[in-house]
Amino acid sequence: MAARKSVKKTNVSAEELTEHYRSMLLIRRFEEKAGQLYGMGLIGGFCHLYIGQEAVVVGLEAAAEEGDKRLTSYRDHGHMLACGMDAGGVMAELTGRTGGLSKGKGGSMHMFSKEKNFYGGHGIVGAQVPIGAGLAFADKYNGNGRVSFTYFGDGASNQGQVYETFNMAALWQLPVIFVIENNQYAMGTSQQRSSVTPDIYTRGEAFGIPGEAVDGMSVLAVKEAGDRAVAHCRSGKGPYILEVKTYRYRGHSMSDPAKYRTREEVQKMREERDPIEQVRTLLLDHKYATEDDLKAIDKEIKAVVNEAADYARNSPEPALEELWTDIYA
Amino acid sequence: MATEILMPALSPTMEEGTLAKWLVKEGDTVKSGDVMAEIETDKATMEFEAVDEGVIGKILIAEGTEAVKVNTAIAILLEDGEALDATPVAAAPSVAASPAPAARATVSSPESPVAAAAEQTPDWPEGTELVQTTVRVALRDAMAEEMRADENVFLMGEEVAEYEGAYKISQGLLDEFGAKRVIDTPITEHGFTGIAVGAAFGGLKPIVEFMTFNFAMQAMDQIINSAAKTLYMSGGQMGAPMVFRGANGAASRVGAQHSQCFAAWYMQIPGLKVVTPYSASDAKGLLKSAIRDPNPVIFLENEMLYGRAFDVPKLDDFTVPFGKAKICRTGTDVTIVSFSIGMQYALEAADKLAEDGISAEVIDLRTLRPMDLPTVIKSVMKTNRLVTVEEGWPQGSVGSYIASEVMQQAFDYLDAPIITCTGKDVPMPYAANLEKLALITTDEVIAAVKQVTYR
Numbered sequence: 056m057a058a059r060k061s062v063k064k065t066n067v068s069a070e071e072l073t074e075h076y077r078s079m080l081l082i083r084r085f086e087e088k089a090g091q092l093y094g095m096g097l098i099g100g101f102c103h104l105y106i107g108q109e110a111v112v113v114g115l116e117a118a119a120e121e122g123d124k125r126l127t128s129y130r131d132h133g134h135m136l137a138c139g140m141d142a143g144g145v146m147a148e149l150t151g152r153t154g155g156l157s158k159g160k161g162g163s164m165h166m167f168s169k170e171k172n173f174y175g176g177h178g179i180v181g182a183q184v185p186i187g188a189g190l191a192f193a194d195k196y197n198g199n200g201r202v203s204f205t206y207f208g209d210g211a212s213n214q215g216q217v218y219e220t221f222n223m224a225a226l227w228q229l230p231v232i233f234v235i236e237n238n239q240y241a242m243g244t245s246q247q248r249s250s251v252t253p254d255i256y257t258r259g260e261a262f263g264i265p266g267e268a269v270d271g272m273s274v275l276a277v278k279e280a281g282d283r284a285v286a287h288c289r290s291g292k293g294p295y296i297l298e299v300k301t302y303r304y305r306g307h308s309m310s311d312p313a314k315y316r317t318r319e320e321v322q323k324m325r326e327e328r329d330p331i332e333q334v335r336t337l338l339l340d341h342k343y344a345t346e347d348d349l350k351a352i353d354k355e356i357k358a359v360v361n362e363a364a365d366y367a368r369n370s371p372e373p374a375l376e377e378l379w380t381d382i383y384a
Numbered sequence: 385m386a387t388e389i390l391m392p393a394l395s396p397t398m399e400e401g402t403l404a405k406w407l408v409k410e411g412d413t414v415k416s417g418d419v420m421a422e423i424e425t426d427k428a429t430m431e432f433e434a435v436d437e438g439v440i441g442k443i444l445i446a447e448g449t450e451a452v453k454v455n456t457a458i459a460i461l462l463e464d465g466e467a468l469d470a471t472p473v474a475a476a477p478s479v480a481a482s483p484a485p486a487a488r489a490t491v492s493s494p495e496s497p498v499a500a501a502a503e504q505t506p507d508w509p510e511g512t513e514l515v516q517t518t519v520r521v522a523l524r525d526a527m528a529e530e531m532r533a534d535e536n537v538f539l540m541g542e543e544v545a546e547y548e549g550a551y552k553i554s555q556g557l558l559d560e561f562g563a564k565r566v567i568d569t570p571i572t573e574h575g576f577t578g579i580a581v582g583a584a585f586g587g588l589k590p591i592v593e594f595m596t597f598n599f600a601m602q603a604m605d606q607i608i609n610s611a612a613k614t615l616y617m618s619g620g621q622m623g624a625p626m627v628f629r630g631a632n633g634a635a636s637r638v639g640a641q642h643s644q645c646f647a648a649w650y651m652q653i654p655g656l657k658v659v660t661p662y663s664a665s666d667a668k669g670l671l672k673s674a675i676r677d678p679n680p681v682i683f684l685e686n687e688m689l690y691g692r693a694f695d696v697p698k699l700d701d702f703t704v705p706f707g708k709a710k711i712c713r714t715g716t717d718v719t720i721v722s723f724s725i726g727m728q729y730a731l732e733a734a735d736k737l738a739e740d741g742i743s744a745e746v747i748d749l750r751t752l753r754p755m756d757l758p759t760v761i762k763s764v765m766k767t768n769r770l771v772t773v774e775e776g777w778p779q780g781s782v783g784s785y786i787a788s789e790v791m792q793q794a795f796d797y798l799d800a801p802i803i804t805c806t807g808k809d810v811p812m813p814y815a816a817n818l819e820k821l822a823l824i825t826t827d828e829v830i831a832a833v834k835q836v837t838y839r
Contacts, residue, residue: 124586155619156619157617157618157619157621158619158620159619160616160617160619161617161618161619165617165618166618167614167617167618167619167621167622168621169621169622174582174585174586174622175614175617175618176617177610178609179605179609179610182578182605182606182609182610184578185574185575185576185577185578185579185581185582185606186578186579186581186582186585186606186610187582188578188579188582189578189579189580189581189582189583189584189585189586190582190583190585190586191582192579192582192583192586192588193582193583193585193586193587193588194586196538196564196583196588197587215574216574216575216578219570219572219574219575219576219578220575220578220579222570222572222575223569223570223572223575223576223579226570380620381615381616381618381619381620382615382616382654382655383615383655383657383678383679384615384620384623384625384678384679
């Protein structure tokens with residue numbers, strides 16, 4: 056697989072680029088493993104994989120600073136790994152075990168980390184959008200200079216509460232970055248069949264919220280746009296919209312046969328635009344890394360993921376008393 | 385012909401008001417639409433316009449007079465050229481379509497010393513000075529005290545700041561705490577509720593005012609899926625310490641979409657606490673507890689009670705704990721359990737039943753989740769009979785839950801089937817007579833008690 060098309064000169068350091076590579080590869084391998092465990096019956100229920108979209112969250116995490124907050128929808132594994140949550144803890148939550156980040160009580164769609172400022176993991180399409188603005192409200196209230204990355208999809212962008220939130224976020228100048236991960240399909244409904252306007256980022260115009268479209272298959276493009284958005288929010292100018300055009304390779308969830316698009320469409324994207332291949336090529340072309348270096352990273356990531364899977368399989372199921380805990384603080 | 389200008393009802397629940405200012409004087413000519421007076425209701429100061437043309441013959445109620453009952457004649461309007469003592473005076477049509485219901489005033493306060501239950505720990509120490517306070521002011525005081533004590537507490541909702549509350553609950557709060565902490569929202573319940581949930585996740589302690597709980601249905605997903613469940617879904621890492629408060633239940637003549645009780649709905653949800661005060665002291669003490677509670681609390685007020693005054697203890701920091709019912713009246717023949725405005729019917733019924741020689745024990749649940757079932761069951765074990773009273777619908781009511789629990793836990797103590805008195809199983813009609821029929825009445829409670837006591 057080659058992605059030579061979008062390769063160009065970069066002034067990004069070897070270290071930074073390698074880190075992007077490592078982070079994206081971790082998400083990819085983790086998700087592949089999750090798919091495998093799902094097939095084995097170790098993961099139940101809904102499981103939404105992030106494969107193909109890795110550059111979005113990795114690029115934006117690179118633009119974030121310590122203390123910034125983030126939250127997203129149910130397609131959340133990548134976001135958790137990218138903000139540094141433990142792969143074993145995430146995987147053990149997927150298997151519903153006591154070592155999971157929510158002690159096995161949340162599942163794939165409902166995970167949180169106070170330590171990493173990750174506020175979910177939300178299973179109701181669009182519900183995280185006002186909540187993300189609420190986190191920004193708290194930050195503004197406390198005057199701490201933090202920003203809140205609020206991720207949602209092209210599907211969620213048709214929910215009414217998104218526009219209620221745009222209005223209030225602009226009215227109150229909240230430091231929130233609305234990241235629309237446009238992977239082109241809301242479950243099985245393509246954007247053309249669900250949205251009258253092709254460019255979702257323009258929907259902030261009515262509220263005076265600046266927005267831009269970003270190549271979501273390029274981690275560097277995402278990082279650059281993220282820097283602009285963060286600078287805008289942190290300087291007190293209010294919300295910002297990034298519509299990151301991306302693509303998910305897998306079905307909406309594990310049980311989706313993805314009949315609404317052709318195999319060729321997916322294949323073409325994988326071959327020509329793959330975010331990980333793009334960075335791999337850059338690393339090699341700039342002689343930032345050798346094939347051997349990258350192989351070593353691949354091996355290292357594989358080990359992390361295998362360890363996470365082992366942990367997730369061996370961690371015990373939650374104690375039966377856990378049914379009755381954490382209902383009230 | 386001279387007509388009387390009557391004190392208008394300027395809100396659905398207004399029973400009386402202050403004639404703040406006359407803007408016309410005797411001898412002035414007025415025409416339809418001219419502002420004649422300013423009238424202060426329990427919620428706002430309103431301008432009162434003339435409906436008919438004529439000359440102000442006599443002003444009957446001086447400006448500054450308080451507690452002028454709706455439909456009292458406040459001035460006499462003469463036709464041009466007519467003398468004052470001409471023909472008999474006819475009543476002018478009042479501005480509001482009908483007078484507000486008047487038969488709500490005389491209720492024995494549950495805090496009256498006679499009613500206080502001997503066996504219960506009292507809510508305040510004996511000898512504490514008591515101040516007659518309306519529920520409205522008690523709620524405001526509770527918020528103000530907690531906002532003074534904790535910088536992270538803030539109030540948001542429609543019209544809470546500059547308008548000082550659609551029902552004047554937040555009067556004075558903007559002045560004291562400023563626009564950072566008393567925040568007017570657009571009319572967008574789903575959105576601002578979600579923002580408040582996020583702010584709670586982020587460490588603040590929001591008080592969300594729903595103008596009425598009817599509008600909270602727009603925000604139901606955020607209340608239940610986001611606020612109530614996150615603590616559990618996060619394995620205890622983060623939750624939503626916040627209060628959702630506002631008027632719940634039927635007001636008066638506002639029809640089906642604005643008249644319904646949500647107590648049974650919210651009571652079903654694990655992760656929520658549900659508070660339903662009747663008296664002003666409970667409104668204050670429970671709201672302070674709700675604001676301090678680290679969980680999402682649904683605080684159901686009642687518009688009909690806002691203007692009613694009760695004794696409130698004068699204490700620096702008066703709180704009422706959750707999950708502790710109050711025995712408002714002790715009795716031996718039957719237990720009547722209720723909450724919120726249902727207490728009014730329960731207490732009125734108990735008074736009248738006493739005249740017939742039936743001794744009713746009346747319990748105010750005060751909070752529905754947690755619910756103090758032990759107090760109810762203990763009482764039933766003594767009286768062997770139970771009647772529950774609420775304004776909400778019958779199917780899946782608060783009473784039906786209590787009945788099922790009592791049946792399971794105290795079956796052998798029951799000498800009669802439990803009767804659950806509720807509102808009728810219909811959307812609230814607008815017509816005055818039908819609305820009256822739809823609501824629970826004191827007479828129905830009395831009839832239920834007579835049935836379970838076989839009298």
